[in-house]
Amino acid sequence: MDGTARAEAHCQPCGGPAPRRVRHGRPARPADRAPLKFDLDRAGHLHIIGSPRSGRSQTLRTLAAALGQAHGTDNVHMYGIDCGNGALHVLASLPHCGAVVDRNQTERLGRLLDRLGVELTLRQSILGTRGTADRAELRRSQPLHERLAHNVLLVDRFEVFEREFSSYDNGSYLERLLRLLRDGAGVGIHVVLAGDRVLASSRFSGTTEDKIVLRLNDRQDYSTVGIPSKSAPSDPAPGRGIRTQDLSETQVAVLGEDLSGTAQAEVLAALGRELTEREAAVPAARRPIALDVLPDRIAYTDALALHTPAGPMRPLVAVGGDTLTSLGPDLTGVPTFVVAGPPRTGRSTTLLTAAE
Ligand SMILES: Nc1ncnc2c1ncn2[C@@H]1O[C@H](COP(=O)(O)OP(=O)(O)OP(=O)(O)O)[C@@H](O)[C@H]1O
Ligand SMILES: [Mg+2]
Structure with a gap:
């Protein structure tokens, strides 16, 4: 390992048109040491494929910080799904981040x-209506204040998502993610x-050419994710990876x-505070x-x-919605309203609330 291991994720702060590429790492060979860009x-x-403790969560945090620094909140909207130990929660401090949802918050995850x-x-x-097949072309043709923001969904410990949601609710969660x-x-x-290595499965592996392979404990797994065994590293340090595109x-x-x-x-939380100030002028409609x-109560x-x-x-009987608001029946038009559910689900309480 060399000094690049601790390189800061430094990107150009946003001012004027946002730079399109963000740096989130460096090739490790000095000969081609240019920043790795997304x-x-x-x-x-x-x-980002790796065994436990290979630096997967850190890669997501670094990428989020780099995207936040390089782009305005009107240009990049981030969302997180944390299926691990909460490593992504801090992303919520970035003004670019709409929500970080825990895998246990199934209702909120469904909404996301x-x-x-x-x-x-x-x-x-x-x-379709503009007759443009290419989004980059469409973006260029749109005035800045109307440009569609990039949406970036970051999922940590995808193996847990796959395991828990492949059958939950008839697989609808996994199916919605697969559609994206x-x-x-x-x-x-x-x-x-x-x-x-679940990302090597044919359901997911074909969805991108862009992969960073961190340490894999079983050497045989390298070939299943597209890295020939002769290029497979032996016991790389955390954060050290190989790009499948060019094996760099x-x-x-x-x-x-x-x-x-x-x-x-x-550090990310502090960056969030700084960027919140920087992005203060962006109107709510352009934010995530x-x-x-x-x-729960x-x-x-x-x-x-x-x-x-x-x-x-x-x-008023309840609250709900993406921005919490009050909910209840409208009895002016239709004077009937049904409260249904099995025993002990709160039917009588709902009536009491409505009566009050
Ligand atoms: N890019 C990096 N450079 C140097 N060290 C790193 C890097 N990324 C991670 N590490 C070290 O490896 C440890 C594990 O990193 P991280 O939590 O990101 O791994 P992970 O693959 O998400 O692990 P887990 O399986 O627990 O989710 C960190 O605490 C840190 O010490
Ligand atoms: Mg992790």
């Missing part, structure tokens, strides 16, 4: 996948998957000297969609604070 206008998806699915459909129809992988790249919806070696940059997860997260967490008084009274026949 060019959102050209790139589709990115796979739905949102991105709706965005995908919308973009496909925009491209199949069709998203062409319309500026990029998926960055960090996972183990790369060292993923870290954020500051202290390599512990907590210290790396702190926030997906509020649905509370909410007091009536707290719910009332989110309520805009619309008359006595519009009782």
